[in-house]
Amino acid sequence: xxxxxxxxxxxxxxxxxxxxxxxxxxxxxxxxxxxxxxxxxxxxxxxxxxxxxxxxxxxxxxxxxxxxxxxxxxxxxxxxxxxxxxxxxxxxxxxxxxxxxxxxxxxxxxxxxxxxxxxxxxxxxxxxxxxxxxxxxxxxxxxxxxxxxxxxxxxxxxxxxxxxxxxxxxxxxxxxxxxxxxxxxxxxxxxxxxxxxxxxxxxxxxxxxxxxxxxxxxxxxxxxxxxxxxx
Numbered sequence: 001x002x003x004x005x006x007x008x009x010x011x012x013x014x015x016x017x018x019x020x021x022x023x024x025x026x027x028x029x030x031x032x033x034x035x036x037x038x039x040x041x042x043x044x045x046x047x048x049x050x051x052x053x054x055x056x057x058x059x060x061x062x063x064x065x066x067x068x069x070x071x072x073x074x075x076x077x078x079x080x081x082x083x084x085x086x087x088x089x090x091x092x093x094x095x096x097x098x099x100x101x102x103x104x105x106x107x108x109x110x111x112x113x114x115x116x117x118x119x120x121x122x123x124x125x126x127x128x129x130x131x132x133x134x135x136x137x138x139x140x141x142x143x144x145x146x147x148x149x150x151x152x153x154x155x156x157x158x159x160x161x162x163x164x165x166x167x168x169x170x171x172x173x174x175x176x177x178x179x180x181x182x183x184x185x186x187x188x189x190x191x192x193x194x195x196x197x198x199x200x201x202x203x204x205x206x207x208x209x210x211x212x213x214x215x216x217x218x219x220x221x222x223x224x225x226x227x228x229x230x231x
Contacts, residue, residue, distance in 0.1 A: 032106060049146055051145075052145030053093075055080045056087050056093040058072055060088075062081055079147035104152070105142025105153075109138065111160050116128040151188070155192055158192065159192075161178070
């Protein structure tokens with residue numbers, strides 16, 4: 001009797017997940033967004049993050065054209081400029097930083113499902129998304145005003161395209177574009193680019209346009225990063 005009940009329950013759960021496979025990832029993402037927003041706006045009330053303050057004022061100097069002897073340790077100009085632009089638009093750098101972090105973290109949680117779905121079945125993808133949603137590091141970066149979550153978000157966007165089973169010319173270009181955007185904030189995206197190019201070189205050198213698939217990813221990356229390199 002208990003065995004039959006367990007089987008019926010498992011079948012019911014699998015059927016529910018199957019019928020709501022498009023809805024459940026969205027629900028998890030919305031719940032994450034609401035919880036993080038509540039914590040951020042009702043419990044994180046003081047601008048104490050030195051990185052957030054630093055990037056805002058550096059961005060202000062960049063927008064004013066005061067770039068001589070300006071150094072941004074371990075990061076590009078993307079973070080400072082984004083914090084300064086949105087901070088000035090809202091007339092509140094702290095609020096701007098919160099919005100950037102919340103949407104970056106929410107995007108990562110949302111994309112974690114679809115990246116995993118490129119490899120595994122729906123239930124595993126949902127479990128992975130839940131693990132990301134309750135991950136302490138993701139939660140922390142989604143609340144604090146730092147420069148870590150935005151480049152990570154763009155790396156996740158690039159990984160979504162990179163992990164697609166059918167990679168086309170446009171897919172390869174988008175991988176390079178989003179890794180290039182991530183480079184504007186943090187330079188670690190180069191590691192992801194090199195890893196992806198090695199994968200293409202070893203496993204897919206005869207697919208799409210043979211070795212041209214490497215060029216299709218590298219050239220957009222270089223074009224996207226050229227303003228940062230020039231700066």
